[in-house]
Amino acid sequence: MDRTFGNLAMNEGELAMKIALLSPIAWRTPPRHYGPWERVVSLLCEGLxxxxxxxxxxxxxxxxxxxxxxxICPAPYEEDKSIEPKVWECLHIAHLFEQANQFDLIHNHFDFLPLSYSRLVDTPIVTTIHGFSSPRILPVYQQYADRSYYVSISNADRHPTLNYIATVYHGIDLExxxxxxxxxNYLLYFGRIHPDKGAAEAIRIAKTFKMRLVMAGIIQDDRxxxxxxxxxxxxxxxxYVGSVGPGDRDRLLGGAYALVHPIAFAEPFGLSVVxxxxxxxxxVAFARGSMPEVIRDGNTGFLVESxxxxxxxxxxxxxxERIACRQWVEERFSQERMVNDYLKVYEKVLELETAKRSRAQSVWGKEELICDxxxxxxxxxxIKPGQNLKWTSSTPVKQEWMVVQGAASLSLKNQKVLLKEGESINLSPEFELEIASTGVCSLVMIVTEVRDT
Incomplete structure (x- = not known):
């Protein structure tokens, strides 16, 4: 089976695609010490x-x-304070989107801002949502949901108003x-010094347990x-030893009695835990956000509430058993597994986009977007008289299909439904449908999709 999509050529058992990875510019990719998003992008890039x-x-x-x-950005703005973040973020994103037609797919790891460029290009976009810094950024994700396929980094971090094509857990370089x-013989706190991450609670835990505490991470809240x-x-x-690079990170993590992770927010993932x-x-982590997905309670650590x-x-x-901790990560959170999961996402997205274009350009008739x-x-x-159309929906939205002209024969699973003008059918999310235009004039149907809010 051969398929083509823009610059993409896909043959059975083979993937050949041009991917653009958009990384943040707060830190270098990969980071010298701190920079979790940049670290994930680097691991994905090298794995691909x-x-x-x-x-x-x-x-x-x-x-x-x-x-x-x-x-286009000369240096990370967290390391070079002469660089104005918003100015260079705009230049950075525009630099990619101005050459979007050179790629089969854009993978956005830059949060919500690139979505506002998405309707200016035809290239499919995948956006990994690395958590929501505030509910106030949600309108952007909601507004541009039709132009990007969203990936969550844990099931706990999914927002109910958004549709997702997959959950892909972060992977790490096990070596x-x-x-x-x-x-x-010490406890370790490894993360941002910020109320969300529970630095003060970690100190209380260490003092009560009467074991030495080593704290590592950037100071994100000076007060x-x-x-x-x-x-x-x-x-x-x-x-407190500050923010540490890869070598010291490995030594500190491996030499600890336990990592204490008393978070005060719904953590989207938690790289330091893995x-x-x-x-x-x-x-030992507070059972918030993704922690029940990342930690196997009683086997690789403990989920607690206080x-x-x-x-x-x-x-x-x-x-x-410390070996059980290692094996758990090898099974679920390796770089190889993350890369393979994203390749599956890319292939699915490109197949869906190919199907959309085929429907839009087919001899059966035409598809028009009235309102979004x-x-x-x-x-x-x-749909022209006597023509058939196969329609596959993989989007979890409610749909109503109404005939406003002509007559339709709909095949849904093993059920056949006949509709004439003014009649409609409600369809559940994710279905396969075959439509035949059976009248003497073209069949015109209005399809309404409603997302849960």
Whole structure:
């Protein structure tokens, strides 16, 4: 079976596509120390290159990749404060979209802003939503839902008003994390110094459990650090070591008795949790957001609800087999698995886009978009007399199909429905339908899709 889509040539058992990966520009890709989104993009990019995919990484000038690097921003704005973030974000995104027709697919890891460019190009877009910084950004995702296929990084992070093509968990480079069979003698807090990440709670846990705490991560809230963290730092029992690079990260994660992760928000994923388990280090985390998906409770760590429960869970850490933590990550959170999952998404998206274009240009008639208002969309189908149309819907929306001219014979599973002018049928999400125009004049149907709000 051969299929073509723009620059794409796909043969059975073979993938040949040109992918543009849009990375953030706050940090280098891959980051020198902090930069979780950039780290994921780098791992995906290198994994795709390893599989022979033609990948262009759009990132900062100093970024590193075995693929093609394209850039306009000279340096990460978190490292060079002379760079105005909003100015260079706009230039960075525009730089890609102005050459969008050179690619079969754009994979956006830059949050919501690139979506506002999406109707200016025909290239299919996949957007990985790395969490919602605020409910106030949702209108952009809702407005441009028809122009991008959304991927969530955990099932917990899905918003009910949006449709998703897949959930793809982050993967890590397992070779960068050394398995340590024996536990260390300190607790580790590894993350942003911010109220959301529970730095103050980690200190309380360590003091109550009476075990030394090492804290690593960027200071994202200066006032919080000065009030809730700094007064407890003594360089020995509570020790802050700053943001660390790959080598120190591996040593700190692997040498810990346990990682404490007392988050105060619904964490979309939690890379440090997976990285700790890859080293064999169990995790005690507050059961919020994606934590029940990332941690296997009682086997790779413990899910708790309070500081007191966290302290109690730490007494049970010796019962955790550190090799089980490593195996759990190898099975579910490897770079290889993430890359393969995204390749499946790309192939599905390109197949759907090919089908859309085929329907729009077919001799059976034509498809016209009448209205698209965020939570509903209205289309008109005109099918010539005697022509048939096969329609597959993989979008979880409610649909009504109404005949406004002519007559229709609809085949849905093993059921056949005859409709004449003024009659309609309501269809559940995700279906396959065959429509035949049986009248003497063209069949005209109005298709209304309504998304749940």
């Amino acid at each position: 290159v390893e599989k022979g995919i033609d990948v262009t990484l759009f990132a900062t000038k100093d970024s590193q990749t075995r693929g093609k690097l394209d850039y 960068s994390f050394t398995f340590q069979s024996e536990p260390g 919080y650090f000065e009030q809730e963290v700094a007064p407890h730092l003594d360089g020995e029992f509570i020790n 990285e700790a388990m890859a080293c064999g280090t169990p995790v 500081v007191e429960e966290a302290v109690e869970a730490l007494t049970k850490i010796p019962a955790i 208002e965020g939570n509903y969309r209205i289309r008109r189908l005109t």
